[in-house]
Amino acid sequence: MLSPEELESRLRAIGAERYHILHPFHRLLHDGRLDKGQVQAWALNRYYYQASIPAKDASLLARLPTPELRREWRRRLVDHDGDGVKPGGVDRWLALCEGLGLDRDYVVSLEGMLPATRFAVDAYVRFVRERSVLEAVASSLTEMFSPNIISERVSGMLRNYDFVNEATLAYFTPRLTQAPQDVAFALDYVKREARTRAGQEQVLAALRFKCDLLWAQLDALHFAYVAPGLPPPGAFRP
DSSP states (O other): OOOHHHHHHHHHHHHHHHOGGGSHHHHHHHHTOSOHHHHHHHHHHHHHHHHHHHHHHHHHHTTOOSHHHHHHHHHHHHHHHOOSSSOOHHHHHHHHHHHTTOOHHHHHHTTTOOHHHHHHHHHHHHHHHHSOHHHHHHHGGGGGTHHHHHHHHHHHHHHHOTTOOTTTTTTHHHHHHHHHHHHHHHHHHHHHHOOSHHHHHHHHHHHHHHHHHHHHHHHHHHHHHTSSOOOOTTSOOO
């Protein structure tokens, strides 16, 4: 058995090695080396990931065994879906897409999405629905690393692109406080509930899986819109 502290250290090491802040496409995005059409392609494809988060959270919520756990996970649904009055993360991402000049109905239709985006995101939803609660919770722990990528992304895009502003990127501001709250719960849960060495290995594997699928989404974007720059049939073309 790893100690809880050792388990957390190994989880953080996975992020240091595999989180998509290291991906070449993110580096191009942050450093201002993409054109507007390439940034639009990123936002359009990322929408499917954002819109699918409530679906994967709802599937996990149904399997949580206590009211305390369900209340915690229900908060995440509100964060992303809104409460009917205050918009959630999905609506804020659509506002980002509109701020970049994309038509909202076109984004929501998913017509221009890359096939690889669908396959990667659907694999994540299926993983959370079908694997153990422990693994499903552990897969959310990429949020441990999200404040760094959000800070880089926002500062870099504001500095380097004249077609974005703070209103365009308003999606990210609430995530700087929501993500640490999510992490505090999920990290405590996996450190407490991974009661065997095999369980701890499942936790580590779940986080590697999540990092891999985030990386795969950027692989697809890079291939389609940067090098060699070959969007597949039916995909968005700037």
